Amino acid sequence: MAFLQIIPSASASASPSSSLPHNTFSFSLNPKFQYSTRLNIFQRRRTNSKSLLLRCSASSFSEKHHTNSPKSDDVVELPLFPLPLVLFPGAILPLQIFEFRYRIMMHTLLHTDLRFGVIYSDAVSGTADVGCVGEVIKHERLVDDRFFLICKGQERFRVNKLVRTKPYLVAQVTWLEDRPSASEDTDLDGLADDVETYMKDVIRLSNRLGGKPEKEVGDLRRNLFPTPFSFFVGSTFEGAPREQQALLELEDTAARLTREKETLRNTLNYLTAASAVKDVFPSSSS
Template sequence: MALLPQILLHSPTKLFFLNPRTTITTTTTTTSSSSISSLSKTLTPSRKPNLFRCSASSFPEKHHTSGLPSQPDDTIELPLFPLPLVLFPGAILPLQIFEFRYRMMMHTLIQTDLRFGIIYMDSSTGTADVGCVGEVIKHERLVDDRFFLICKGQERFRVMNLVRTKPYLVAKVTWLEDKPGGEGGEDLEVLANDVETYMKDVIRLSNRLNGKPEKETQDLRRNMFPTPFSFFVGSTFEGAPREQQALLELEDSATRLKREKETLRNTLNYLTAASAVKDVFPSS
């Protein structure tokens, strides 16, 4: 699986990072049966520690709801795990579960359905209404009852209302799907190809600025359709969870790709200017 080098992404007001270890596959990830910790070293983002330590103690239990009425025929109950990160469909996320209530949740999931909702939450914006299902594709229970997990993003969902908050959050959710096309009739293939081109240019210039060989970037789409590709691009915007959450919530693939294209175009302009400065002042 191709990996992206870590590079800065620039918008008019923010700097983002491409996550060097974000991958998307069309089938369930398979690994050897060695230790899951060695697997996590391969899949985890570049920052340390390698695994997110999953404790929601720092977050309030109260969840703001969208105010939409419950629709029993269209909703299911889903355990929720609020975290300061955004999971996208198809993305791989390593987790360490050590807080007691979430260890309880894991024991239940192992006996029933290995899926739970990961939803973004921070102290300033509160809990989001849109999240992504994480399916446990690999897990290891330690002697102290902690768990190491490898999760893969599946369907997106919107929280309709909370069912309970103890011992962990459970909510009624409804599934989200992207609209088939953009409002202006945009060609999704053209937009996806444009985004891929900008990503390749950004990676090339970033390598140049970092003194790395300017190798030709491999195929980033890997035969992905535009919608899963738009999720892949969003998952690479490391260090900007609010922007990632905004991308996750969009229900139009064309709008998501256009927003990502604009961010990458701004990044390319920024890196082009930085490269020109470096050419004039090589020692700076």
């Protein structure tokens, strides 16, 4: 397996509520995977008792992630599903549910609005305050009462307080939306184009290091507006969930794209150096 280094941007220390270390993040690539214009660029599997697979493609990220968008000052109660991953608006999340308390949650959701909160949690940083709604768009109930779900990321939310902890978490939340950029001169489309260019270069060099043909990378943006495109880019940063969480929490599209641009530029510099070493010492590359 080939490993890249996703290198945090210089602004990492300023991330909202996520204290990110100033080191590199492992970004793994499946050597059997071939990049395409849909950019299904990651697969993630949990190593604990839950079976989990996360895929994402640019075509999943519609210009509008939902209809009848809730107002940002609405306060609602939302069941929460803590997971060691970050769900972004527009992303597709397959889940297999077999833990008893979450089977109970699913029975409830299937009789209500099919929406629950996916929120990042790990043993080091605990449970985040900002998450993303996962809406069940397809489900299958198995014979042993397990569920297989296909969910799609919808609105982001911030947890105000927990209102119940058993049999599963339920929180009072408010909705989170990007604010207009502070500078009226910010060229969001230009930033998005720069990010796409860096992504293409990263894909090209990572394919080369992985021994794959250096094919021309197609359209990654697929006519997405800057905000959904920024979420799509963040969803591709596999192996760096704390960096993804920081991106999810940002409330400024320009700031999110700028941070992603810096991260991809640092990653490209790393790949360029690794490629040069491979050219000089081809037998030492793996």
